[in-house]
Amino acid sequence: MSVELKIPVIGESVTEVTLSSWLKKDGEYVHEGEAVCEIESDKASMELPAPSAGVLKILAAAGSELKIGAKIGELDTSAAKPQTSSATVATVKTETAPAPVSTKEMNVPSPAARKILDEKGVDSSSVKGSGKDGRITKEDAINSAPSKVEAIAAATVTKQATSPGSRNSRPEKMTRLRKTIATKLVEAKNTTAMLTTFNEVDMYELMNLRKKYKEAFTKKHGVGLGFMSLFTKAVTVALKDWPSVNAQINGDEIIFHDYADIGIAVSTPKGLVVPVVRNAEGLSLAEIEKEILALATKARDGKITIEDMSGGTFSITNGGVFGSMLSTPILNIPQSAILGMHNIIERPVAINGQVVIRPMMYLALSYDHRIIDGRESVSFLKQVKELLEDPSRLLLDV
Secondary structure: OOOEEOOOOOOOOEEEEEEEEEEOOOEEEOOOOEEEEEEEEOOOOOEOOOOOOOOEEEOOOOOEEEEOOEEEEEEEOOOOOOOOOOOOOOOOOOOOOOOOOOOOOEEEEEHHHHHHHHHHOHHHHHOOOOOHHHEEHHHHHHOOOOOHHHHHHHHHHHHHHOOOOOOOOOOOOHHHHHHHHHHHHHHHHHHEEEEEEEEEEEOHHHHHHHHHHHHHHHHHOOOOOHHHHHHHHHHHHHHOOOHHOOEEEEEEEEEEEEEEEEEEEEOOOOOOOOOOOOOHHHHHHHHHHHHHHHHHHHHHHOOOOOOHHHHOOEEEEEEHOOOOOOOOOOOOOOOEEEEOOEEEEEEEEEOOOOOEEEEEEEEEEEOOOOOHHHHHHHHHHHHHHHHHHHHHHHOOOO
């Protein structure tokens, strides 16, 4: 009996996916629930588990563009499960002489050793194996040295590759996620009246607060106290006073929200994703930190879902973690505003008529001028700044 493997329904708007890679080999026995392949949609990637145990038959190649419901493989559920090597042995005392080892079996590399030897360009016949029956182990391969001819050839290739004037290039197919990001960014630039307003925030009080309570906070809540939760809380407070910043255009209507679903931009190996912290206005700092940590972990592990990234009303991106001093973030449509955080730099500033050194951060608010006027955008950012410079207001709600 065989069970079909098909591309599952991922979300309402997803009609096609990419079969990124097979995690199991053709003819390999897989257990029920084991991940057999990875598929990538417009918004996220996910692993496809085996619906039952059996031997895998692959019908679609990695890299294929496939429709939802497309058949990609089969599982032969009637195939016997491979036996383990722990079977009992009869207590027979008869001693037999060990079988002679064939010279053909000498210097046979393990799969891992074979890969290393191939990468180094070393002939396995020139390597003395230290494993059982003279087999070449991974360590043997690592410690092996290329022959003189191979070494000279490798040196020549290296010299050519690093010589001045080298013009090497390589094509690499865009992932589905990267193509979607590109499309959305161009759409945001072409369909919104996007402007950016700037301000700066003195991080002195916020950094002192974090330094004073971070150990107690971690001990009580089991999660660190980061700047992102404090910025998120400040944003949710300001959004209540400036609702147009939390609104969206839908045709001829403006949709206002009495809740704040905050998208937190997370950089992953496959691109930028923006998972959403739901009803952030009602969460404590600890709850926000836990939610951000959980979503960021899912995103970096490639397990983020479309539902995790849908429906945000406002976004925050932190270019400061990469060293950015100032930027103009692009809207995450259909949202109408996004806050950009940047790195913290000690700079001389004037306070009460005196020049002092303070840890300063530039803030950038990009917004859709079609529904957010200068008064709302500037006032919103100014309120966020004031809340961060006097963080006790976040706790007192004043």
